[in-house]
Amino acid sequence: MTAQDAIVAALVLPLVGALGIALAGRVSANLRETVTLVTAGSLAFTVWQLVPVVMEGGRPGVTLAEVLPGIRIAFDVEPLGMLFAALASGLWIVNSVYSIGYMRGNDEANQTRFYVMFAVSLAATMGIAFAGNLFTLFLCYEALTLATYPLVAHKGDEKTVRSARVYLGLLLATSIGLFLPAIIWTYGVAGTGDFTPGGILADKLEGPAVGLLLALFVFGIGKAAVMPVHRWLPAAMVAPTPVSALLHAVAVVKAGVFTVTKVIVYVFGVDHLFGSVGSEWLLYAASFTIIAASVVALRQQNLKRLLAYSTVAQLSYVVMAAAILKPLAEIGAAIHIVAHAFGKITLFFAAGAIYTAAHKTELWQLRGIGRRMPITMTAFTIGAVSMIGVPPTAGFVSKWYIIAGAFEADNYVAAMTIIASTALNAAYFLPIVYMAWFEREPASPPQSHGEAPWPAVLALAVTAFLTLAFFFFNGPVLELERQIVEGIGQ
Amino acid sequence: MSALTSHLPALQVVAPMLMAPFVLLLRGRGLPWAAATAASLLAFAIAIRLTVVVTGGEALAYEMGSWPAPYGIELRVDALAVLVLLVVTGASSAALIGGRESMASILSAEREPYFYAAWLLALAGLAGIVVSADAFNIFVFMEISSLASYVLVAGGPDRRALPATFKYLILGTIGATFYLIGVGLIYMMTGTLNFADMELRIQDVADQRPILAAAGFITVGLALKAAIFPLHVWLPNAYTYAPHVVTAFLAACATKVSLYVLLRFDFFVFQQNLTAHAFQFSAFLMPLAILGILVGSAVAMFERNLKRMLAFSSVAQIGYMMLGASLVTATGLTAATLHMFNHALAKGGLFLAIAAVAMVAAGCRLGDISGLARRMPWTFAALVLAGLSLIGVPGTAGFISKWTLINAALELETGGIALVALILVSSLMAVVYVWRIVEAAYFGQPAETGSGRVPAALVIALWGVAIANVVFGLAPELPLTLSAAAADIMLGHVR
Numbered sequence: 008m009t010a011q012d013a014i015v016a017a018l019v020l021p022l023v024g025a026l027g028i029a030l031a032g033r034v035s036a037n038l039r040e041t042v043t044l045v046t047a048g049s050l051a052f053t054v055w056q057l058v059p060v061v062m063e064g065g066r067p068g069v070t071l072a073e074v075l076p077g078i079r080i081a082f083d084v085e086p087l088g089m090l091f092a093a094l095a096s097g098l099w100i101v102n103s104v105y106s107i108g109y110m111r112g113n114d115e116a117n118q119t120r121f122y123v124m125f126a127v128s129l130a131a132t133m134g135i136a137f138a139g140n141l142f143t144l145f146l147c148y149e150a151l152t153l154a155t156y157p158l159v160a161h162k163g164d165e166k167t168v169r170s171a172r173v174y175l176g177l178l179l180a181t182s183i184g185l186f187l188p189a190i191i192w193t194y195g196v197a198g199t200g201d202f203t204p205g206g207i208l209a210d211k212l213e214g215p216a217v218g219l220l221l222a223l224f225v226f227g228i229g230k231a232a233v234m235p236v237h238r239w240l241p242a243a244m245v246a247p248t249p250v251s252a253l254l255h256a257v258a259v260v261k262a263g264v265f266t267v268t269k270v271i272v273y274v275f276g277v278d279h280l281f282g283s284v285g286s287e288w289l290l291y292a293a294s295f296t297i298i299a300a301s302v303v304a305l306r307q308q309n310l311k312r313l314l315a316y317s318t319v320a321q322l323s324y325v326v327m328a329a330a331i332l333k334p335l336a337e338i339g340a341a342i343h344i345v346a347h348a349f350g351k352i353t354l355f356f357a358a359g360a361i362y363t364a365a366h367k368t369e370l371w372q373l374r375g376i377g378r379r380m381p382i383t384m385t386a387f388t389i390g391a392v393s394m395i396g397v398p399p400t401a402g403f404v405s406k407w408y409i410i411a412g413a414f415e416a417d418n419y420v421a422a423m424t425i426i427a428s429t430a431l432n433a434a435y436f437l438p439i440v441y442m443a444w445f446e447r448e449p450a451s452p453p454q455s456h457g458e459a460p461w462p463a464v465l466a467l468a469v470t471a472f473l474t475l476a477f478f479f480f481n482g483p484v485l486e487l488e489r490q491i492v493e494g495i496g497q
Numbered sequence: 498m499s500a501l502t503s504h505l506p507a508l509q510v511v512a513p514m515l516m517a518p519f520v521l522l523l524r525g526r527g528l529p530w531a532a533a534t535a536a537s538l539l540a541f542a543i544a545i546r547l548t549v550v551v552t553g554g555e556a557l558a559y560e561m562g563s564w565p566a567p568y569g570i571e572l573r574v575d576a577l578a579v580l581v582l583l584v585v586t587g588a589s590s591a592a593l594i595g596g597r598e599s600m601a602s603i604l605s606a607e608r609e610p611y612f613y614a615a616w617l618l619a620l621a622g623l624a625g626i627v628v629s630a631d632a633f634n635i636f637v638f639m640e641i642s643s644l645a646s647y648v649l650v651a652g653g654p655d656r657r658a659l660p661a662t663f664k665y666l667i668l669g670t671i672g673a674t675f676y677l678i679g680v681g682l683i684y685m686m687t688g689t690l691n692f693a694d695m696e697l698r699i700q701d702v703a704d705q706r707p708i709l710a711a712a713g714f715i716t717v718g719l720a721l722k723a724a725i726f727p728l729h730v731w732l733p734n735a736y737t738y739a740p741h742v743v744t745a746f747l748a749a750c751a752t753k754v755s756l757y758v759l760l761r762f763d764f765f766v767f768q769q770n771l772t773a774h775a776f777q778f779s780a781f782l783m784p785l786a787i788l789g790i791l792v793g794s795a796v797a798m799f800e801r802n803l804k805r806m807l808a809f810s811s812v813a814q815i816g817y818m819m820l821g822a823s824l825v826t827a828t829g830l831t832a833a834t835l836h837m838f839n840h841a842l843a844k845g846g847l848f849l850a851i852a853a854v855a856m857v858a859a860g861c862r863l864g865d866i867s868g869l870a871r872r873m874p875w876t877f878a879a880l881v882l883a884g885l886s887l888i889g890v891p892g893t894a895g896f897i898s899k900w901t902l903i904n905a906a907l908e909l910e911t912g913g914i915a916l917v918a919l920i921l922v923s924s925l926m927a928v929v930y931v932w933r934i935v936e937a938a939y940f941g942q943p944a945e946t947g948s949g950r951v952p953a954a955l956v957i958a959l960w961g962v963a964i965a966n967v968v969f970g971l972a973p974e975l976p977l978t979l980s981a982a983a984a985d986i987m988l989g990h991v992r
Binding site: 075146153175176183184187190191 | 881888890891892901907921924925928935939940942973977
């Protein structure tokens with residue numbers, strides 16, 4: 008299979024899988040889950056085939072159609088997108104294993120629809136990762152919003168539908184109202200929307216307009232959840248936990264920050280943005296989001312909502328790192344996409360496992376649960392430690408790069424934000440860990456549960472292991488992401 | 498070219514027209530519908546065949562009764578005409594295929610033959626307007642299609658349709674009369690009714706007062722029929738109270754055909770012969786187009802009746818077409834003709850979806866569709882697709898024409914940015930009113946509804962149109978080439 012074929016296959020495979028899942032769902036649940044796992048496995052296999060090609064400096068691309076002169080549906084693989092695609096497709100396998108345990112354990116309705124829409128969402132995610140221009144990216148971005156809506160509204164009761172409305176409304180309104188005008192503006196000014204190393208707007212857009220266009224992009228890409236367009240993310244927590252885990256800790260939210268990073272690196276151009284006045288606000292907006300979201304997380308009583316606000320804060324790490332506009336910080340942004348993904352998916356898996364086994368969702372209910380669910384809570388602890396950024400976990404690596412980038416730019420606002428938020432992260436995660444391991448379980452009502460079903464436990468053990476392993480084995484990722492900063496800042 | 502192909506311009510009109518009296522004789526539930534659908538599909542097939550021929554090269558000219566052009570009636574099919582023919586016959590076919598049960602629920606068996614005969618006459622009339630190259634012939638077909646569509650609009654049991662039809666009839670007749678007065682004045686001055694002949698002969702008498710008066714009468718009369726703001730007052734009620742399937746048919750094509758005649762007359766006859774006509778044309782129509790876009794969208798945002806909301810949206814969309822045309826540039830005219838095609842896809846799809854919804858819901862107000870999306874997931878998914886196309890989201894047909902229009906505006910030396918801002922703002926207004934439908938259907942409390950079911954044929958027709966919105970959004974080559982060729986033809990007469 009050539010690289011071009013692999014790109015097309017990565018886009019088509021999940022869709023074919025979705026069809027297969029829909030058909031298999033009529034036969035039996037076991038067959039349906041088998042099809043899901045096979046699809047996930049073959050997707051990861053296809054995507055990972057591309058990694059060596061990109062590592063060696065190849066940039067395979069394929070143009071499917073030219074809709075209008077200059078507007079193409081094209082997919083080009085570059086290091087950032089490669090990383091994102093490899094991450095999302097790899098974690099889909101783990102997540103599918105987890106889904107089997109979770110969905111069966113909770114006896115959820117409409118499971119076939121769940122697996123079908125999940126596969127469609129992954130197709131859209133692959134499209135976002137490989138998109139070669141803004142137009143293609145926008146198509147896949149909207150497809151992802153629409154495909155995840157049925158997953159968020161899965162339960163279908165009144166409260167869920169109300170939250171799903173916030174989700175759909177906010178994401179669609181920002182993308183059509185801000186993102187799309189920004190894209191049209193870009194095409195109008197630059198004559199193209201192709202992602203090009205060094206950017207396409209240099210010499211074409213100057214002055215305060217740069218800051219304005221950047222604002223249209225950053226707030227239009229609502230999936231990046233920079234305040235004040237973050238409210239859809241806590242709202243999305245009404246979805247079943249596997250959805251929160253893969254989509255709202257990895258695929259959807261990372262699609263947002265990935266897009267912001269890509270726009271900064273390949274549309275504006277890091278050097279162009281660094282030299283323009285009026286674009287510094289992004290760094291402050293991201294810093295504010297980090298601190299504010301962490302403070303809000305401190306006050307949460309519901310575990311999943313706490314994780315959601317933690318995600319809002321962690322996403323802005325990526326945006327802030329990209330906005331520092333220094334090579335080390337751009338690498339930090341890319342690595343943080345991976346590091347946060349491993350940690351946060353583990354935390355969500357643990358939250359879902361607790362819900363499945365014990366039907367507990369609130370923090371105060373977690374007293375002493377570590378003794379009943381030792382594997383789950385060990386994984387949770389590893390995830391929490393990674394969120395704080397303590398070695399030897401993934402979170403440390405990315406924070407290290409972001410701080411190094413901040414000092415390289417002599418940007419003490421960014422450095423102080425990271426330090427302050429580390430303290431805040433510790434303040435809301437460590438009490439949970441302490442409570443789970445060292446406090447006594449209340450005597451009434453009597454508890455008798457153990458661990459969640461084994462697929463769920465297996466999945467969260469794998470991701471916890473990955474969180475640790477990334478601390479030691481991050482060389483390939485670093486090497487891959489160095490390529491995007493070649494030529495910056497000279 | 499085969500013998501049959503050369504007769505196709507005439508057959509395009511004759512086939513549905515001859516089928517009409519035949520339908521009138523048919524008795525038995527469903528038979529008139531079947532005959533009308535067959536005739537409509539035949540007309541659609543002819544339109545497709547004509548498209549193939551025209552995209553292959555030259556325009557097709559046809560002499561009725563073999564009388565040569567200035568003396569006999571000439572029919573002429575070029576790129577501009579086939580684009581509108583595709584819209585007319587396609588809309589009629591989709592509405593008929595999907596509309597059988599919807600119409601059967603409001604028509605008694607003995608009235609069915611009359612209704613479907615009127616439908617075929619409307620179709621024949623609209624197609625006749627498009628293929629005619631003769632100013633008076635256009636008037637005749639305009640009357641045929643108008644009278645038939647009054648019957649269609651008033652065809653349902655809703656008695657509010659009667660005053661709506663009356664208003665439609667009075668204003669439609671005024672429009673047609675104005676057109677006839679204008680044609681009469683030109684005939685008086687030039688002695689010809691054939692467009693090509695008129696274009697030459699009018700040079701000698703250009704800028705004389707009767708010709709100027711004729712230009713005014715024709716422009717206003719056709720603007721009235723095309724529902725250009727502020728002459729749109731007949732449209733909302735007519736669309737709202739007509740049977741749903743009829744609305745789907747007429748909303749997709751009726752006003753566009755009048756707009757087509759307006760463009761054709763103006764660019765073929767007036768533009769190059771009247772002093773400063775291009776400027777007058779722009780200066781007169783552009784403000785109206787802008788006002789139409791803003792007012793139509795604003796009213797639609799606050800309207801609670803779905804059909805009326807979409808009718809006001811049509812007023813705004815006609816504004817887009819006029820805006821493109823009033824730029825009098827190749828890109829602008831391409832955008833205008835392209836939007837005729839793409840808007841027909843979007844609006845036709847939306848009204849077909851409304852027809853489906855009305856089979857289940859108690860009515861067509863926002864409150865009536867509350868929470869219905871859970872009962873009718875397929876219908877509403879198609880409605881959302883067509884709605885996205887109406888907004889102009891990338892990946893749908895609506896984006897292509899709005900993008901072309903934005904490019905046309907950016908080509909202007911002054912004021913282009915303001916027009917782009919206008920287009921973006923009105924697109925956001927479209928987001929608001931489409932979202933209100935989505936909000937009610939997906940997030941409302943499920944209302945008490947009847948036990949009706951949507952027939953499979955309607956779902957198929959609806960999805961056919963919805964998919965066409967996506968197909969022509971991702972592969973817009975066919976309408977894009979046709980509309981670019983149409984713009985060339987129109988500008989070719991100006992130079």
